[in-house]
Structures are given as C-alpha cells and as structure tokens.
Amino acid sequence: MIENFSFSLLATDGKARRGEISMPRGRIRTPAFMPVGTGGTVKAMYMDQVRGVGADIILGNTYHLMLRPGAERVARLGGLHEFARWPHPILTDSGGFQVMSLSKLRKLTEHGVTFRSHIDGSPYEMSPERSIEIQGLLHSDIQMQLDECTALPADAKEIERAMELSLRWAERCKTAFGDQPGKAMFGIVQGGDIAPLRVRSAQALSAMDLKGYAIGGLAVGEPQAVMLDMLDITCPELPTQKPRYLMGVGTPDDILKSVARGIDMFDCVMPTRAGRHGLAYTRRGKINLRNARHADDPRPLDEESDCPAARDYSRAYLHHLVRSQEALGAMLLTWNNLSYYQKLMQHIRDAIEAGQFDARAAVITEGWARGDLPPL
Amino acid sequence: MIENFSFSLLATDGKARRGEISMPRGRIRTPAFMPVGTGGTVKAMYMDQVRGVGADIILGNTYHLMLRPGAERVARLGGLHEFARWPHPILTDSGGFQVMSLSKLRKLTEHGVTFRSHIDGSPYEMSPERSIEIQGLLHSDIQMQLDECTALPADAKEIERAMELSLRWAERCKTAFGDQPGKAMFGIVQGGDIAPLRVRSAQALSAMDLKGYAIGGLAVGEPQAVMLDMLDITCPELPTQKPRYLMGVGTPDDILKSVARGIDMFDCVMPTRAGRHGLAYTRRGKINLRNARHADDPRPLDEESDCPAARDYSRAYLHHLVRSQEALGAMLLTWNNLSYYQKLMQHIRDAIEAGQFDARAAVITEGWARGDLPPL
Numbered sequence: 127m128i129e130n131f132s133f134s135l136l137a138t139d140g141k142a143r144r145g146e147i148s149m150p151r152g153r154i155r156t157p158a159f160m161p162v163g164t165g166g167t168v169k170a171m172y173m174d175q176v177r178g179v180g181a182d183i184i185l186g187n188t189y190h191l192m193l194r195p196g197a198e199r200v201a202r203l204g205g206l207h208e209f210a211r212w213p214h215p216i217l218t219d220s221g222g223f224q225v226m227s228l229s230k231l232r233k234l235t236e237h238g239v240t241f242r243s244h245i246d247g248s249p250y251e252m253s254p255e256r257s258i259e260i261q262g263l264l265h266s267d268i269q270m271q272l273d274e275c276t277a278l279p280a281d282a283k284e285i286e287r288a289m290e291l292s293l294r295w296a297e298r299c300k301t302a303f304g305d306q307p308g309k310a311m312f313g314i315v316q317g318g319d320i321a322p323l324r325v326r327s328a329q330a331l332s333a334m335d336l337k338g339y340a341i342g343g344l345a346v347g348e349p350q351a352v353m354l355d356m357l358d359i360t361c362p363e364l365p366t367q368k369p370r371y372l373m374g375v376g377t378p379d380d381i382l383k384s385v386a387r388g389i390d391m392f393d394c395v396m397p398t399r400a401g402r403h404g405l406a407y408t409r410r411g412k413i414n415l416r417n418a419r420h421a422d423d424p425r426p427l428d429e430e431s432d433c434p435a436a437r438d439y440s441r442a443y444l445h446h447l448v449r450s451q452e453a454l455g456a457m458l459l460t461w462n463n464l465s466y467y468q469k470l471m472q473h474i475r476d477a478i479e480a481g482q483f484d485a486r487a488a489v490i491t492e493g494w495a496r497g498d499l500p501p502l
Numbered sequence: 503m504i505e506n507f508s509f510s511l512l513a514t515d516g517k518a519r520r521g522e523i524s525m526p527r528g529r530i531r532t533p534a535f536m537p538v539g540t541g542g543t544v545k546a547m548y549m550d551q552v553r554g555v556g557a558d559i560i561l562g563n564t565y566h567l568m569l570r571p572g573a574e575r576v577a578r579l580g581g582l583h584e585f586a587r588w589p590h591p592i593l594t595d596s597g598g599f600q601v602m603s604l605s606k607l608r609k610l611t612e613h614g615v616t617f618r619s620h621i622d623g624s625p626y627e628m629s630p631e632r633s634i635e636i637q638g639l640l641h642s643d644i645q646m647q648l649d650e651c652t653a654l655p656a657d658a659k660e661i662e663r664a665m666e667l668s669l670r671w672a673e674r675c676k677t678a679f680g681d682q683p684g685k686a687m688f689g690i691v692q693g694g695d696i697a698p699l700r701v702r703s704a705q706a707l708s709a710m711d712l713k714g715y716a717i718g719g720l721a722v723g724e725p726q727a728v729m730l731d732m733l734d735i736t737c738p739e740l741p742t743q744k745p746r747y748l749m750g751v752g753t754p755d756d757i758l759k760s761v762a763r764g765i766d767m768f769d770c771v772m773p774t775r776a777g778r779h780g781l782a783y784t785r786r787g788k789i790n791l792r793n794a795r796h797a798d799d800p801r802p803l804d805e806e807s808d809c810p811a812a813r814d815y816s817r818a819y820l821h822h823l824v825r826s827q828e829a830l831g832a833m834l835l836t837w838n839n840l841s842y843y844q845k846l847m848q849h850i851r852d853a854i855e856a857g858q859f860d861a862r863a864a865v866i867t868e869g870w871a872r873g874d875l876p877p878l
Contacts, residue, residue, distance in 0.1 A: 165822070165826050165828060166819070166822060166823075167823060167828050167829075167830045169828065169829055169830070170829040170830065170833070171830070172830070172833070194822065194825065194826055195797065195818070195821075195822040195825075199797070199798060199818070202798060203798070203800055203816065203818050203819075204800070209816070209818070209819055209822075210819065211814065211815065211819075421571065421575070422575060422578060422579070424579055424580070438587065439587065440579065440585070442571070442575070442579050442585070443542070443579075443585055443586065443587075445571075446541070446542060446570065446571040446585075447542075447543060449570065449571075450541050450570060452541060452543050452545065453543075453545055453546040453829060453832060453833070454543045454545070454546065454547070454548070456829060457546070457548070457829070457833070
C-alpha cells in the first residue's frame with residue numbers, strides 16, 4: 127500500500143520525460159492523458175471501458191459537480207470515486223475556469239468569485255479555500271489551486287493582474303490544503319502569452335514547493351506556436367522532480383509537441399466531444415464518419431486496433447449511426463477516441479523509454495499526414 | 503445445424519404456453535420478448551449487452567431501415583445481422599405500421615402505399631411484394647406480411663375494409679415469400695375491437711397455413727380490457743402448433759395477462775424508451791429516477807439483480823445522470839429495463855414449465871403493487 131503521493135522520473139529523452147505518479151489509489155504512468163468526466167461520468171462511456179482502454183486517472187470538473195449533484199452530497203455518498211464507480215485516481219480542476227466561462231453574474235474580488243449557476247441561477251461563492259474544501263469533499267486525489275485564467279488575446283496589464291492574483295490564491299490554497307500525504311495540490315502557472323509573466327509565475331510557484339505544477343491559460347484561442355513557445359519558456363523554470371500538467375490540451379499533435387517540451391500530464395474534452403460529433407481519431411488522422419464516402423464501406427476504422435469500437439464495426443454502420451443520431455454512434459466513437467488517445471500515450475511512453483521519442487513521434491505524425499485509407 | 507424453421511410446444515399451463523422456435527440462426531425460447539432495434543441498433547445498448555440480458559431475438563423496423571441506410575445497402579453490406587453485429591434471429595415488421603404513423607403524403611390503394619419519407623421527403627412505394635423483398639434484403643428471419651393497421655377507436659366499416667385488405671395482402675405476401683425453409687413469414691390478424699372481424703381474420707389466415715400468426719392493431723389506444731377480450735376471442739381461432747405474436751405489447755402487466763391467454767411473442771419500445779426518460783422497470787414496479795427522493799439514496803435499483811445496471815449503481819447516481827441528461831443514464835436504465843423484461847420472461851417460462859403460472863404471476867403482480875422500497 128502506497129501511503130504518500132510521489133513522482134518518479136523513470137527516463138528522459140531530450141526534454142521528453144517518462145515518469146510515474148504513485149498515490150494510495152493507484153499509479154499514473156506519465157506522460158498521461160486524463161479523460162474528462164465532467165459531471166461524474168465520462169460521457170457515453172462505462173467506467174470499465176475507460177479503465178479498459180488504459181486510463182490511469184480521470185478528471186472531474188469541480189464547477190459542474192458543485193452545482194449538481196453538489197459537493198456535500200457527493201461526500202455523503204462516499205466521494206466521487208464511490209459515486210461514479212471509478213476507484214482509481216481522480217484529478218479535479220478548481221472550478222475557476224468554468225466559473226469564468228459558464229456561470230452568470232460573476233463578480234471577482236481578491237477574496238474570490240460570486241456567481242450564479244448556469245443551470246438554475248442559484249447563487250454560489252467560490253474562494254480558494256472553498257475550492258479546496260469542495261475538492262476535498264469530492265475526495266479528489268489531485269486538487270488544483272483556484273486561479274484566474276485569462277482568455278487570449280488579452281491586454282498585458284490584465285494578464286499580469288490575473289497572474290499575480292493567481293499566485294496569491296495559490297498560497298491560500300496551499301494553506302487550505304494543508305498536509306495530506308496521500309494527495310496533492312498543484313499550482314497553476316499563468317501569464318498568458320507574455321514570456322516574463324510566465325517566468326515570474328513559474329518561479330514564484332516553484333518557490334512554494336508544491337507537489338506538482340500545471341500550466342494553465344493555454345489552448346484558449348492562441349496559435350499552437352504561441353502555446354509551444356510558452357512551454358519552452360515555462361518548463362525550464364519548473365522543478366525537474368515534480369509532475370507538469372498542461373491543462374485542457376489537446377489534439378494528438380499538441381500532445382506530441384508538448385511531451386517533447388517536458389509535459390507529463392494532459393486532459394482534454396476533444397476525444398469525448400469529437401466522439402459525439404461523428405469524428406474518429408485514428409493513426410490515419412481524424413476521420414469524419416458523417417462523410418458520404420463511408421456509407422458503403424464495410425471496413426472498420428482500424429483493423430489493427432484491439433478496441434472493439436475501432437476493429438469490429440464497419441464504417442458504413444458507424445456512418446449510419448452518426449447520421450441517424452443514434453446513441454450507439456457516440457458510444458462507439460467516444461470509445462474509439464479514448465482508446466486512440468491512450469494508445470498514443472502508450473506509444474509515447476514506450477518511445478521515451480527506448481530513447482526513440484523524436485523518431486517515433488515523426489512516424490506517428492507521418493501516419494496522420496498520410497491520411498485515411500483510399501475509398502474502396 | 504437446424505435447417506428448418508419450426509415451433510415446438512414444450513409445456514402448457516392453462517392457456518399459457520411454453521415453447522421453442524428453432525431456425526438456422528438460433529432458437530427462441532417462448533414466451534419471448536423481442537427488444538426493438540428500430541434503425542439497426544437497440545438504442546443506447548451494445549449488442550453484447552442485449553444478448554447478455556437474455557434476448558434470443560430482436561426486432562428491426564422495415565420502414566426505418568428502408569429509408570436509412572436503405573434495404574439494398576444493408577444487403578450489399580451482408581444483411582442486418584452482419585451490419586448491426588447481431589448474429590442471432592431477427593424479426594422485421596412489414597413497415598406498414600410506421601408508414602401509416604410516420605410518413606407523409608400517404609396514398610393507399612389495393613396495390614399498396616405510396617408515401618414520402620419523414621426524414622427527407624423522398625418518395626417511396628410499399629406493396630406486399632416490396633415489403634417482403636425489403637425484409638429479404640435485410641436477411642430477416644421472421645418476416646411480417648404487409649397489413650393495414652387501424653387506430654382505435656374507428657368506424658366498423660373502416661376496420662372491416664382494412665382487415666379484408668390485409669387478408670388479400672397476406673396472400674400476396676405468402677406468394678412473394680415463397681418457399682424459404684429456414685425462415686418464416688407471419689400473417690397478421692386485424693379486425694380492431696370487433697369480435698366477429700377478429701374471428702374472420704384469424705380463420706382466414708389460419709387457412710393459409712402460415713408459419714406463425716401475429717395479432718396486430720391492439721395496444722393502439724384501446725383499454726387493456728378490450729385488448730384482452732380480443733385475445734380471448736382470437737387465440738382459440740389460431741392453430742395450436744404455430745407461434746402467436748402480439749405486436750407492440752406491452753407493459754409487464756400486459757405481457758403477463760397476454761401470456762395467460764396464449765401469446766408466445768412480444769415486442770415493445772417501452773423498456774428502451776422508458777430507459778431514455780428516467781424510468782426503471784423493476785420487480786417493485788416502475789421507478790421514476792427523476793424523483794427527488796432518490797437524490798441521496800445510496801441503494802441500487804435492485805440489490806438482488808445480476809444486471810450491473812440494477813445492482814451496482816446507486817439510485818443517487820442514476821438520479822444525477824438522469825437530471826443531468828447524461829448518456830450514461832439512458833444507457834444504464836435501458837440496460838436495467840431490458841434485463842428486467844428478459845427476467846420476467848424467464849420467470850414466466852419457468853412458471854409454465856412448473857405448472858405454476860397463475861400462482862407465480864400473482865406473486866409478480868403483488869411485487870409491483872407493493873411498490874418501491876420506503877425512502878431511507
């Protein structure tokens with residue numbers, strides 16, 4: 127039985143890192159992709175499928191869960207793991223990002239944010255202390271500090287103000303979290319697309335000696351090159367022996383390029399959301415099953431996959447399900463997509479261990495570029 | 503390898519019958535409930551779950567499948583079993599019922615029906631011969647004659663006209679179906695709520711020596727007592743050694759009472775549709791998971807069930823999923839409901855074999871009447 131949260135670097139290849147996070151509820155092989163289970167469910171998936179495709183950890187959204195079913199209720203029901211039947215590690219965000227993007231009548235002060243639920247308009251308050259309290263009620267294994275994330279493009283003064291506020295909130299979250307050996311609270315680097323602000327944020331957070339560090343406020347509208355520049359600037363400022371989590375990222379290509387810059391953890395709604403919109407991620411790139419070219423195609427998405435959704439169902443059937451808006455279409459494509467993302471992470475981990483990251487990343491990228499099978 | 507379609511009566515208890523249909527693709531234990539797989543998918547279910555809960559046969563809707571993906575396309579793709587990954591028996595309806603209820607600009611003549619698709623308005627023609635041709639293209643194991651089903655209440659003249667037309671169409675379907683030893687074409691008794699018309703229809707169809715007989719035009723708006731009266735009148739007119747299928751029925755209570763009158767096969771969208779609307783069928787009756795009483799209830803729907811959906815998930819979680827309109831809510835409740843329906847059929851079959859049908863049916867009915875668990 128592992129009692130303490132810990133991170134081990136097992137191998138590096140250039141800046142790419144192969145590691146392992148250990149904690150009482152399990153281990154997380156890094157680089158890791160965390161499927162998003164917004165409201166206590168990874169949409170259209172059974173949890174045993176999520177586990178089956180190779181996920182070590184899922185993400186829960188504090189904002190959604192605090193509104194419905196409510197953090198205190200989840201706690202009474204035994205915590206999020208018990209509630210959602212996922213006994214493995216769970217990371218929760220702080221709720222801040224969605225308060226800013228989804229809620230109504232927001233008011234932000236030094237103390238925190240007041241807002242109204244986008245579901246029923248009822249009033250809530252979120253402070254750094256309340257965010258940590260809620261994440262604790264959810265029994266979250268990896269908790270995130272409350273931060274203020276600025277959408278890009280934004281004014282430099284505004285980015286700096288939000289970044290500095292986030293640093294002060296990190297201190298308050300650290301205090302609120304206290305000493306929980308089996309769990310972790312991560313700080314979040316902010317600073318928008320302004321290099322000196324990213325450096326300032328990363329250095330100040332590093333000085334707090336947290337158990338892990340997220341990089342937030344990226345993939346919020348800026349070009350990929352800007353995001354990668356910010357990683358190039360930020361990662362060297364973060365401690366080597368702590369996990370680094372790039373929040374809300376991203377496409378398979380974003381992931382490859384971010385791993386190359388030293389990122390260990392990712393989460394993104396893309397594979398699940400795309401699965402509900404008829405899109406399949408595969409080693410041959412992204413395939414739109416709505417396209418008429420699939421209507422008579424008896425071939426599976428990927429005959430070499432070990433995921434039944436990719437291997438056993440014809441494109442013609444998937445096309446039909448998507449066109450007919452059948453639940454099974456979303457179920458199968460989400461399954462395929464999460465399977466593909468987890469396979470990608472496994473390839474990445476194997477490549478780093480083998481000291482072949484760049485070469486194998488190039489092969490993967492070529493596969494996407496070559497594109498889908500020619501029509502029959 | 504079974505080569506011929508056949509039906510064996512294994513036991514009777516009063517009018518209740520325990521039988522078995524055999525055909526090349528498998529056997530069907532009767533009384534049987536057929537989950538509805540309208541458009542080549544039992545909504546929100548994986549086919550291995552449908553099989554896993556105990557279904558021997560599913561139903562496909564000819565009207566939906568002819569419009570999308572199209573019967574000729576399904577044939578090119580290897581038939582409906584291959585397309586939908588259900589290698590076991592499939593029954594298809596004739597398409598007539600949905601042409602009458604869903605399509606636009608219908609025109610009915612002695613020859614057949616012309617109509618326009620409710621999806622895209624494109625024109626179609628359906629005749630007895632074309633219905634059988636389509637069902638053949640789908641590779642359907644049990645095909646239904648084209649009939650005209652009259653919604654109740656209706657004028658006696660109108661009911662009689664539709665019934666007589668359905669008889670003439672039965673002859674044409676029989677000719678079109680021809681000699682297919684491994685498959686079956688069933689006739690459909692019509693006649694609305696008028697006893698002499700039901701008798702006339704059943705006798706005329708019996709004289710055609712078909713492989714099975716459906717009773718149609720019930721559960722279309724009339725009280726349950728009227729439906730049961732029609733069964734009391736119709737069943738004795740049908741040959742003992744052929745299966746009897748009550749189309750589109752029904753609630754668990756409808757099923758118990760219809761088995762008691764000699765019905766062998768059922769289909770209904772209730773368990774699947776209810777599952778998408780937050781309703782669970784259980785041995786304690788129908789439970790509405792939207793109800794606030796479940797919000798904090800850690801108990802499963804039925805701790806004694808062997809269906810994971812019934813046994814492993816808390817009512818609180820199901821309530822949350824339903825309230826949040828999460829796909830998993832529909833997935834779990836549909837799974838629970840189909841499992842419950844199949845268990846009910848198994849109990850019915852066991853009871854008939856044991857010569858205990860009335861007594862056990864009373865116990866089942868009492869369980870429903872007793873209602874759900876008291877709140878915690």
